[in-house]
Each structure stands twice: as structure tokens, then as C-alpha cells.
Amino acid sequence: MYILDVRDLTKHFEGIRAVEEVSFRLREGSIVSIIGPNGAGKTTLFNCLTGLTRPTKGTVYLSGRDVTGLPPHTIAGLGIARTFQNIRLFKEMTVLENVMVAQHLKTRSGIIDAIVRDSDFLAEERDVREKAVEYLELVGLEGLSDMPSFNLPYGDQRRLEIARALATEPTILLLDEPTAGMNPQETSNVMEIIKRLQRLGKTIVLIEHDMRVVMGISEAIIVLDHGVKIAEGPPDAIRNDPLVIEAYLGREAFA
Amino acid sequence: MKIPSPVIRSSFLKGILIAMWFSMLFLPFKGPEAAAILFLMISASHALLNYLRDLARPLRDKGLELIGKIRKIKMPDYSTAICRYTLLLILIAFPFFVKDYFVDVAILTGIYIILALGLNVVVGFTGLLHLGFAAFYAIGAYTYALLNVRLGFGFWQALPFCLGLTTISGFILAVPALRLRGDYLAIVTLGFGEIVHLILNNWDSLTGGPNGIAGISPPYIFGLSLGSLNRYYYITLAAVIITYTIVNRVRSSRIGRAWIAIREDEIGASSIGINTMRYKLYAFAFGSFWAGLGGALFSAKMQFVSPESFTFIESVLILCMVILGGLGSIPGVIIGALILVVLPEVLRGVQSYRLLALGAGLIIMMIFRPQGLFGRMRGEG
Numbered sequence: 001m002y003i004l005d006v007r008d009l010t011k012h013f014e015g016i017r018a019v020e021e022v023s024f025r026l027r028e029g030s031i032v033s034i035i036g037p038n039g040a041g042k043t044t045l046f047n048c049l050t051g052l053t054r055p056t057k058g059t060v061y062l063s064g065r066d067v068t069g070l071p072p073h074t075i076a077g078l079g080i081a082r083t084f085q086n087i088r089l090f091k092e093m094t095v096l097e098n099v100m101v102a103q104h105l106k107t108r109s110g111i112i113d114a115i116v117r118d119s120d121f122l123a124e125e126r127d128v129r130e131k132a133v134e135y136l137e138l139v140g141l142e143g144l145s146d147m148p149s150f151n152l153p154y155g156d157q158r159r160l161e162i163a164r165a166l167a168t169e170p171t172i173l174l175l176d177e178p179t180a181g182m183n184p185q186e187t188s189n190v191m192e193i194i195k196r197l198q199r200l201g202k203t204i205v206l207i208e209h210d211m212r213v214v215m216g217i218s219e220a221i222i223v224l225d226h227g228v229k230i231a232e233g234p235p236d237a238i239r240n241d242p243l244v245i246e247a248y249l250g251r252e253a254f255a
Numbered sequence: 256m257k258i259p260s261p262v263i264r265s266s267f268l269k270g271i272l273i274a275m276w277f278s279m280l281f282l283p284f285k286g287p288e289a290a291a292i293l294f295l296m297i298s299a300s301h302a303l304l305n306y307l308r309d310l311a312r313p314l315r316d317k318g319l320e321l322i323g324k325i326r327k328i329k330m331p332d333y334s335t336a337i338c339r340y341t342l343l344l345i346l347i348a349f350p351f352f353v354k355d356y357f358v359d360v361a362i363l364t365g366i367y368i369i370l371a372l373g374l375n376v377v378v379g380f381t382g383l384l385h386l387g388f389a390a391f392y393a394i395g396a397y398t399y400a401l402l403n404v405r406l407g408f409g410f411w412q413a414l415p416f417c418l419g420l421t422t423i424s425g426f427i428l429a430v431p432a433l434r435l436r437g438d439y440l441a442i443v444t445l446g447f448g449e450i451v452h453l454i455l456n457n458w459d460s461l462t463g464g465p466n467g468i469a470g471i472s473p474p475y476i477f478g479l480s481l482g483s484l485n486r487y488y489y490i491t492l493a494a495v496i497i498t499y500t501i502v503n504r505v506r507s508s509r510i511g512r513a514w515i516a517i518r519e520d521e522i523g524a525s526s527i528g529i530n531t532m533r534y535k536l537y538a539f540a541f542g543s544f545w546a547g548l549g550g551a552l553f554s555a556k557m558q559f560v561s562p563e564s565f566t567f568i569e570s571v572l573i574l575c576m577v578i579l580g581g582l583g584s585i586p587g588v589i590i591g592a593l594i595l596v597v598l599p600e601v602l603r604g605v606q607s608y609r610l611l612a613l614g615a616g617l618i619i620m621m622i623f624r625p626q627g628l629f630g631r632m633r634g635e636g
Contacts, residue, residue, distance in 0.1 A: 050526060071525070072525040073530045076525070076526060076528035082526055084522075084523070089523065090515065090516045090520055093512075093516070097515075102527040102528075104513055104527060104529050109508055109509055111505060111537075115501050115505065128509070165526075168527050
């Protein structure tokens with residue numbers, strides 16, 4: 001049984017073939033990287049998986065259930081969380097609040113509870129707060145709870161986005177360039193976090209340009225070029241695949 | 256203190272340029288002499304203002320430093336409670352120490368605070384530009400007026416209908432409007448405001464048209480009329496406190512957090528499982544609810560309603576209160592409402608210039624403190 005099963009996923013934007021019949025399957029608890037040159041359709045693929053764009057064709061099965069074309073908040077509720085390439089934090093909220101709001105689906109208080117502030121409501125709020133701190137600890141941001149998130153350095157913002165995605169308690173975590181713009185120290189820190197998440201049982205898909213990260217932690221790599229999947233396999237096989245070298249690695253990483 | 260010369264030169268040149276531009280504008284109307292005088296006056300006052308600003312800068316820095324220090328002082332926990340109760344006492348004692356006129360203004364302020372807090376839910380928390388809020392205010396006011404005058408409902412009997420009807424109208428507007436974003440949403444809300452205004456103005460048989468509805472009775476408690484200014488003040492005060500408390504509590508619950516998240520980044524919000532459409536709908540309905548309360552209070556106070564009170568300008572005024580105080584900040588919105596109700600009253604002495612002064616004030620505000628009085632500028636910390 002695969003946790004995510006993508007079949008013939010296709011997305012056209014008025015004649016531009018962003019994603020063309022891409023199929024792949026993920027095993028629970030694996031780390032998979034999606035690589036490819038800029039404009040290869042990686043982020044569009046993520047958008048299709050999370051419901052931000054509706055695929056032109058194809059189906060996405062999450063634990064055997066067809067989730068194609070469901071709205072983003074429903075998909076989030078079914079267990080797919082993501083981060084964004086161009087960070088989408090709630091800038092004016094504090095670091096803690098960013099993670100608190102992400103527990104939206106796990107909480108139930110209604111407007112009456114909020115107004116009356118009965119003991120159940122207060123207990124839930126306390127719980128949300130404590131859990132938020134835990135998620136922040138997991139990504140190493142525990143000391144910065146009360147800082148407005150726009151004040152965070154770039155690398156910390158990316159880690160906060162991971163914490164926020166985690167707070168939705170996903171089974172699958174899609175990370176869109178989690179180490180972009182980071183120095184080597186921060187990058188290895190994020191790799192550490194990703195491995196830690198795997199130990200927690202999360203399935204992780206990342207879009208990544210840093211070959212050290214890709215080769216270092218992925219169990220499988222999917223290569224996209226012009227929206228088409230041109231290769232899939234373990235890092236060693238991908239490294240030596242002539243098609244991949246031609247399309248991507250040959251020009252950029254090993255040039 | 257010696258100021259580096261390029262700075263002097265550039266600001267001096269700027270003054271000359273501004274002065275020239277204005278005198279050129281006036282040249283065709285008033286002749287060269289007036290233009291020359293205007294030129295001299297503007298350049299002189301520009302230079303003077305620059306000089307004054309340099310003088311004031313160290314003073315301002317010291318002030319900011321002081322504010323920073325005050326903020327850092329750790330207040331004991333009970334101090335906020337003490338502040339709160341003192342404020343409450345002052346507010347309760349207020350009508351005993353001032354003339355009726357001030358009580359009247361205070362009641363009006365209270366009604367606007369309720370309205371502004373309601374609009375703040377839509378504009379400030381959720382980030383949806385709403386230009387037709389007066390429509391909901393009107394629906395609340397007319398619901399009480401009609402139920403009272405036509406069907407003989409008392410204030411307390413009619414109130415649930417006022418609140419319910421405005422909330423439902425909030426829903427009705429929101430369902431089609433929320434398919435749109437940004438500017439388009441603003442235009443639809445504006446249209447809704449105009450439609451309601453036109454209906455009130457033209458449906459003579461129901462609303463009395465431009466003549467409005469007179470003879471609305473004030474609220475009663477145990478047969479005691481609350482129509483006198485002082486008694487009505489306390490009703491309004493209670494309503495403001497209830498509004499403040501409820502809005503504040505909802506703001507700091509998961510619902511309020513979801514609203515803010517939508518304002519900050521809608522795609523981000525949907526990615527963590529917030530049904531953005533539904534929460535925008537809630538914001539509209541919850542915001543409109545308070546317009547219903549404000550409207551009912553307004554018509555019971557005035558004992559008269561007419562479409563004139565609910566024009567587009569009214570929507571803009573309430574929006575200004577929200578923006579002036581700082582979008583999303585609850586104390587800011589209260590201060591904003593206070594300023595925009597009290598200031599025109601203070602400026603009554605200079606009658607015909609008061610709107611001009613108010614407008615100029617708002618423009619200056621937007622230039623120098625666009626985040627509002629209590630708003631926080633990004634990056635300011």
C-alpha cells in the first residue's frame with residue numbers, strides 16, 4: 001500500500017505544459033526529492049497535490065482515497081502539509097501564533113466557547129500553546145516565540161514554515177526548496193530536521209536544488225524536465241543516468 | 256551643530272521648486288505680483304519648517320527613547336486591572352461632572368466605537384475592504400424603527416431581530432461578494448451600501464422615504480424610560496463594554512487567529528487547513544452583527560431615522576476610524592472613533608473649515624504614520 005499514488009498528473013496553462021503525465025508512488029516514511037531545472041514544473045506539481053491548482057488530468061490518491069481537485073483546506077485536513085518556495089508566513093503574527101493558528105484543524109472551539117471562555121476553551125488554548133512550543137523546539141526556534149515573524153532571519157523563517165506545516169499533523173510533508181538561501185551550516189541543520197521528521201514517521205517530499213541535500217538524505221529522486229518525468233530511482237542511479245546528466249546535472253551541478 | 260552642506264542645498268532647492276510650482280499655478284489667476292508674494296511666502300515657510308524640524312529632532316529622539324524605556328518596565332499583574340477599573344469608574348462618573356452636550360457626544364462616540372469595532376473585524380482582522388458598512392448600520396436602525404413604530408415592539412424585544420437581520424444581511428452580501436477579491440470586493444460592498452440607501456430613500460410606503468421615521472420610543476427597563484441623556488449614556492456604555500469584550504475574546508481565539516492568517520496570507524492560510532471562504536463569511540456576519548447593535552442604539556437615541564444618516568460618507572467615516580487607529584488594533588480603533596467623533600465637535604467653532612481640517616489631518620496621518628496611531632509598521636518590532 002502506498003501512501004501517495006499519483007497517476008498521469010497533467011497541468012496545462014493555456015497551452016503551456018507545466019506538468020505532463022507524471023506518475024509516481026510514495027511509501028510511508030520515505031524521503032523523496034523532486035529535482036529539475038527551473039521551470040520544470042516542480043512547484044506546479046506541488047500545487048496540484050495540495051489543491052492550490054486543479055490538475056487538467058490525472059488523479060492523486062492519498063492512502064487509497066481520490067483527493068484530486070479537492071480544495072486546499074480539505075487536503076490539509078486529510079494529511080498533506082507544505083511549505084512554500086516564496087515563504088508565506090503570517091508576517092504580523094508572532095512566531096508562536098504562526099504555529100498556533102496552524103492547529104486550526106485540530107481544535108474545535110466555536111464562537112460561543114470563545115466568548116464564554118469556559119474551562120474547556122481555556123484548556124484547549126493551553127494545549128494549543130504547549131503544542132506550538134513543542135513544534136518550535138522540533139525545528140530549533142523555541143527561544144523566539146514572541147518575536148513578530150517578519151523579524152526573523154531568512155533561514156529561521158523557512159524553519160518556522162516547517163514548524164507551521166507540522167502543526168497541522170500531516171502524514172505527508174511537501175517542502176518546496178527548504179534550504180534555498182541558506183548557508184552550509186543552516187542547510188545541514190535543516191537536513192537534521194528532515195531526518196528527525198522521518199523518524200517521527202512523516203513521509204517527506206522535497207523540491208531541492210542543493211545536490212548535497214538531495215544526494216544526502218533522499219531515498220529516491222524524481223527528475224522532471226519540461227514537465228515530464230525523465231527519471232526516477234535511488235541517488236546513485238540518478239547520478240549516473242545519462243538522460244538526467246544531459247537535462248540537468250550535466251549543466252549545473254557537475255559543470 | 257553644523258549640518259553638512261549638500262543636505263542644506265538639496266532641501267533648499269526643493270523648497271524653491273515647490274514654491275515655484277505653486278506660484279506658476281497662481282500666475283494666471285492673480286497676476287505676477289501675487290505669484291511673487293506666494294513664491295516668497297512658500298520658500299520662507301519651507302525654510303522655517305526645515306529649521307524647526309532640525310531643532311525638534313533631538314527632542315523627538317529623547318521622547319522615543321523615553322517611550323521605549325516605559326515599555327520595558329515590567330508592570331505587576333494587577334496594574335492592568337487597576338487601570339481598567341479606574342477607567343470604568345471615570346466613565347461611570349462622567350455624566351455627573353459634565354454638561355449634557357458632552358454626554359450627548361459621548362453617546363455618539365460609543366455608538367461609533369461599536370460600529371468601528373464591527374467593521375474592524377472585516378477590514379482590520381480579515382483584511383477585506385468593505386465600503387458599504389453603513390448599509391448594515393441602516394438595517395439595524397430601520398429594523399428597530401419599523402418594529403417599534405409599526406408593530407409596537409419594545410427595544411429589548413426588537414433588539415434580537417435587529418441583530419439577527421443585520422447578521423443575515425451580512426451573510427447575504429458576503430455569499431456572492433466573497434467570490435471576488437480586493438478592489439472588486441470593495442466595489443460590490445460599495446454597491447450594496449448604495450442599494451440599501453436607495454431602497455430606504457424610495458420605498459415610501461415602508462420606510463417613509465426621505466422623510467424617515469419619527470416617534471421611535473427609547474428603551475425601557477421595568478417601566479423606567481431610559482430616554483434621558485444620562486440613562487442612555489449608561490446603556491451605550493454597557494453596549495460598548497460588551498462589544499469590546501466579545502470582539503477581544505473572539506480575536507484571541509482560533510477564529511480570530513484564522514481571520515488574521517487570512518489577512519496575512521490567504522494561500523498560506525488555506526494550506527494549513529483554514530476554509531478561507533467560510534471564515535471570511537463569518538467575519539462579514541460577525542462584523543455586521545455589531546452594526547445591528549449600533550443601528551438599534553442610534554435609532555432609539557435619536558428617536559428618528561432617515562436615509563440621510565446612512566450615506567456612503569458614513570461608511571467612509573467608519574472606515575476612517577478603523578484606519579486612523581491602526582488596522583486590526585482594538586484600542587486603536589476605539590481611539591480612532593473617539594478622535595473622529597470628538598474632533599469635528601471641537602472644530603465646530605471654525606464651522607466651514609472643519610471638514611477641510613479633518614481631511615488635511617487624515618492625509619498628513621497617511622503620509623507620516625500610514626500604519627495608524629496604534630498600528631505596527633513592518634520591521635519596526
